[in-house]
Amino acid sequence: MTKKDLQFGNDKLGAVLRAHRVESGKGLRETAAKLGIAPAHLTDIEKGRRAPSEELLVKIARVYGIEEAELRSGWKKPETVVGEIASQDATTAAKVPEFLRTAKDLKPEQWDRLIKQAKKMCGEGGKQ
Numbered sequence: 691m692t693k694k695d696l697q698f699g700n701d702k703l704g705a706v707l708r709a710h711r712v713e714s715g716k717g718l719r720e721t722a723a724k725l726g727i728a729p730a731h732l733t734d735i736e737k738g739r740r741a742p743s744e745e746l747l748v749k750i751a752r753v754y755g756i757e758e759a760e761l762r763s764g765w766k767k768p769e770t771v772v773g774e775i776a777s778q779d780a781t782t783a784a785k786v787p788e789f790l791r792t793a794k795d796l797k798p799e800q801w802d803r804l805i806k807q808a809k810k811m812c813g814e815g816g817k818q
Contacts, residue, residue, distance in 0.1 A: 703764040708736040710754055724753050741765050 711721050722732040725746065734740040735750075742750055747767060751758040762768060776786040793804065 702738070703761075704736040704738040706764075707750070707754060710756070711736075721753065725749050741767065744770060 711718075718729050718732060722729040725732065726749065727746065731740070735742060742765070744767070747761055747765065748758060750756070751761050775782060777783050793801075796804065
């Protein structure tokens with residue numbers, strides 16, 4: 691499964707998950723049990739009729755061995771902390787959207803440098 695496979699809507703992402711499950715020899719019931727959901731729920735996800743909850747998204751990443759960030763991107767579900775930070779006060783509510791629009795096309799190494807700089811500005815010394 692490639693990153694490009696995961697950059698679609700619910701229906702395409704669900705189809706990718708189903709293909710991944712079938713290729714790995716896992717049955718629907720077995721996988722649903724590992725995820726703690728009903729087989730019908732997993733079918734709905736695989737057919738693009740449902741997107742997972744926050745908790746289920748994390749479980750899917752673990753059970754399927756897929757990067758959580760890839761699933762979040764495919765389902766357009768940012769981590770909860772993104773909304774919390776973006777709305778913590780009037781300044782961040784105004785500045786975070788502007789910042790994200792400005793930074794949306796950064797390459798991974800540019801994001802890493804930006805994060806390092808932000809840590810320095812916050813007094814964390816840029817250590818990871």
